[in-house]
Amino acid sequence: xxxxxxxxxxxxxxxxxxxxxxxxxxxxxxxxxxxxxxxxxxxxxxxxxxxxxxxxxxxxxxxxxxxxxxxxxxxxxxxxxxxxxxxxxxxxxxxxxxxxxxxxxxxxxxxxxxxxxxxxxxxxxxxxxxxxxxxxxxxxxxxxxxxxxxxxxxxxxxxxxxxxxxxxxxxxxxxxxxxxxxxxxxxxxxxxxxxxxxxxxxxxxxxxxxxxxxxxxxxxxxxxxxxxxxxxxxxxxxxxxxxxxxxxxxxxxxxxxxxxxxxxxxxxxxxxxxxxxxxxxxxxxxxxxxxxxxxxxxxxxxxxxxxxxxxxxxxxxxxxxxxxxxxxxxxxxxxxxxxxxxxxxxxxxxxxxxxxxxxxxxxxxxxxxxxxxxxxxxxxxxxxxxxxxxxxxxxxxxxxxxxxxxxxxxxxxxxxxxxxxxxxxxxxxxxxxxxxxxxxxxxxxxxxxxxxxxxxxxxxxx
Ligand code: IFM
Numbered sequence: 452x453x454x455x456x457x458x459x460x461x462x463x464x465x466x467x468x469x470x471x472x473x474x475x476x477x478x479x480x481x482x483x484x485x486x487x488x489x490x491x492x493x494x495x496x497x498x499x500x501x502x503x504x505x506x507x508x509x510x511x512x513x514x515x516x517x518x519x520x521x522x523x524x525x526x527x528x529x530x531x532x533x534x535x536x537x538x539x540x541x542x543x544x545x546x547x548x549x550x551x552x553x554x555x556x557x558x559x560x561x562x563x564x565x566x567x568x569x570x571x572x573x574x575x576x577x578x579x580x581x582x583x584x585x586x587x588x589x590x591x592x593x594x595x596x597x598x599x600x601x602x603x604x605x606x607x608x609x610x611x612x613x614x615x616x617x618x619x620x621x622x623x624x625x626x627x628x629x630x631x632x633x634x635x636x637x638x639x640x641x642x643x644x645x646x647x648x649x650x651x652x653x654x655x656x657x658x659x660x661x662x663x664x665x666x667x668x669x670x671x672x673x674x675x676x677x678x679x680x681x682x683x684x685x686x687x688x689x690x691x692x693x694x695x696x697x698x699x700x701x702x703x704x705x706x707x708x709x710x711x712x713x714x715x716x717x718x719x720x721x722x723x724x725x726x727x728x729x730x731x732x733x734x735x736x737x738x739x740x741x742x743x744x745x746x747x748x749x750x751x752x753x754x755x756x757x758x759x760x761x762x763x764x765x766x767x768x769x770x771x772x773x774x775x776x777x778x779x780x781x782x783x784x785x786x787x788x789x790x791x792x793x794x795x796x797x798x799x800x801x802x803x804x805x806x807x808x809x810x811x812x813x814x815x816x817x818x819x820x821x822x823x824x825x826x827x828x829x830x831x832x833x834x835x836x837x838x839x840x841x842x843x844x845x846x847x848x849x850x851x852x853x854x855x856x857x858x859x860x861x862x863x864x865x866x867x868x869x870x871x872x873x874x875x876x877x878x879x880x881x882x883x884x885x886x887x888x889x890x891x892x893x894x895x896x897x898x899x900x901x902x903x904x905x906x907x908x909x910x911x912x913x
Contacts, residue, residue: 471844473906475851481583481858482903483544484537484880485815487590487634489520490867492550494527498565501556503592504602505870518873524865525888530573534580536881536890537864541903544583546814546860547573548590548634551615558594559611567622574626585814585860586623587631587689588616588673591639591870603640603662606737609669616673617680624681631754631814632670632677635691636717640666657736659770663712664737667720667746674748689754689814690718692803694795698764698776705765705773712771713761718753720746722807752857753807756815757799757842759790786820786834787876793845800849800856810857816842817862819869819876822893830882830893839895843902861899865890 489505509519526533537545551558553566577584589612593602597611616632640662670688677684692714697706711729720726724747726734764776778784783791796816803811818838822830843859850856866879874885880896883889 469840470902470905471840472847473843473902473909475847476906477850477857479857480906481544481812481860482899482906483542483546483585483858483860484540484864485546485860485862486526486864486867487548487587487592488550488553489523489590489592490863490869491524491526491533491865492553493521493523493525495519495521497527498553498569499556499563500550500566501552501558501563502595503550503552504595504598505592507595507598514871515873515875518868518875520868522885523868524883526865527569529888531576532890533864534576534582536892536896537577537582538580539892540864540880540896540900541907542582544585544629544858544860545577545864546585546587546631548587548592549619550592551589552592552594552596554618555594555615556596558597559614562618570623574623578626583629584627585629585631586619586627587634588612588619589632590634603665604658606661606665606668608665609672612669613672613676616676620677620680620684624677624684628681628683628685630677630681630684630686632673632686632688633666633717634689634754634814635756636663636666636670636688637713638691640716641712657733660730660733661737663716663730664734664742667717668742670717670721671746671748674750678748685751687750687752687754687812688717688721689756690714691756691758691815692718692799693757694760694799695763696760698762698778702764702773702776706763708771709761709763709773718807722747722750722753722809750809753803753809753811754814755799755803755811756862757796757813758816759785760792760795762790785818785838787872789819791838791841793841796842797845797849797852797854800846800854801852804854810855812858812860813846813856814860815862816859817878819878821875822866822877822879822882824882824891828891830891832893832895835880835893835895836898839899840902 495506505520549570554562556563574584674686677686695706695709695713697703711727715727716730724743762776762778763773766774778790818835822832824830846856863878865881866877866883869876880893880899882891882893
């Protein structure tokens with residue numbers, strides 16, 4: 452969500468269109484793309500959907516350029532075209548999220564039949580196209596009605612979320628087997644509008660730690676709800692683990708503290724049954740008997756979203772004592788100023804394998820920019836190709852060194868609503884011309900297609 456300083460990016464190697472090495476990847480490696488409900492669906496007031504916290508934020512003009520998710524990529528109506536794009540790309544897996552307020556406009560209570568039917572159509576069309584649906588329960592669009600009751604800061608949210616998970620499992624579990632509970636809990640609790648951190652001005656910083664703990668409890672409760680209803684479910688949670696790097700040696704402690712929140716506050720209790728030592732005292736007041744057992748439920752895979760390292764500095768004025776810091780001079784950056792370090796991705800994959808001993812799926816990786824069609828109408832996004840190539844190469848190197856990685860999903864299939872940046876930042880393999888909703892595959896789309904085909908050809912021929 453946070454956007455750094457803009458900078459020019461050059462592809463990291465002299466051959467921007469070259470393919471990475473793929474030789475260490477298993478033959479059944481999964482290649483996919485990811486999206487999320489609020490970022491692409493639009494139709495926010497259609498067919499009985501209730502408002503989410505991000506509708507509220509947009510309506511208050513808090514997103515860049517006054518953008519809202521009202522139309523987004525109009526995926527709610529254009530999903531057949533988007534599935535056709537996935538087919539053309541050659542992916543066999545699609546990670547999407549369900550909009551909680553589309554199924555339960557008030558967040559709880561009576562389900563919305565039209566909302567349920569939308570995901571029936573989507574899932575059926577994916578299966579008909581030979582693409583496996585990977586369903587994420589929560590990608591930040593908390594129903595406003597529940598946020599009004601305290602949202603993640605209220606322990607009641609655990610039951611609300613479990614009921615929502617049970618509804619999803621009961622409705623779609625006959626066709627969907629891959630489930631993620633949450634996408635990037637550290638990001639929406641640290642930065643999101645419905646998060647306790649954002650409220651802490653009014654209610655004191657402790658609501659933030661309450662929210663962390665309640666999200667973890669909601670995760671555990673959702674895993675149980677899914678397992679109870681979906682035979683052969685394959686369940687994971689998706690975490691943003693990037694590495695928090697001190698901007699200067701004096702910032703080492705601040706970076707460590709940031710890392711405890713950003714990288715480990717969710718996966719450690721979910722996978723190891725313990726909070727990072729730096730957080731334990733702050734979480735303790737919210738802990739009840741057996742909470743850690745409720746949180747640590749058996750999982751089948753670890754979802755990793757990774758973009759690049761975050762540079763951190765000490766800031767005594769910040770609520771948690773740290774803030775974004777400067778990147779060292781000369782750090783390679785994406786066009787929106789995010790640091791690029793594929794070796795860090797390789798190291799993270801190895802570290803996660805060591806720490807959690809679970810198969811890993813990279814559920815997001817990609818480059819944000821300000822892509823525009825050239826005079827011929829083509830979108831030549833060599834910087835994105837270079838970024839993807841270097842990261843798939845780093846993934847291959849990680850697997851060669853012992854990391855257990857089973858799949859990779861590019862963020863994102865389409866340009867979409869990029870949270871606080873609105874439509875000004877584009878992450879898609881496909882350009883979306885928002886006024887016409889025309890989809891134009893970028894050069895990176897062709898590149899990813901060819902890479903998947905090469906990976907498959909390699910596995911067919913041993
Ligand atoms: O668009 C987001 C996504 O929703 C979560 N992970 C990071 C992406 C790029 O900022």
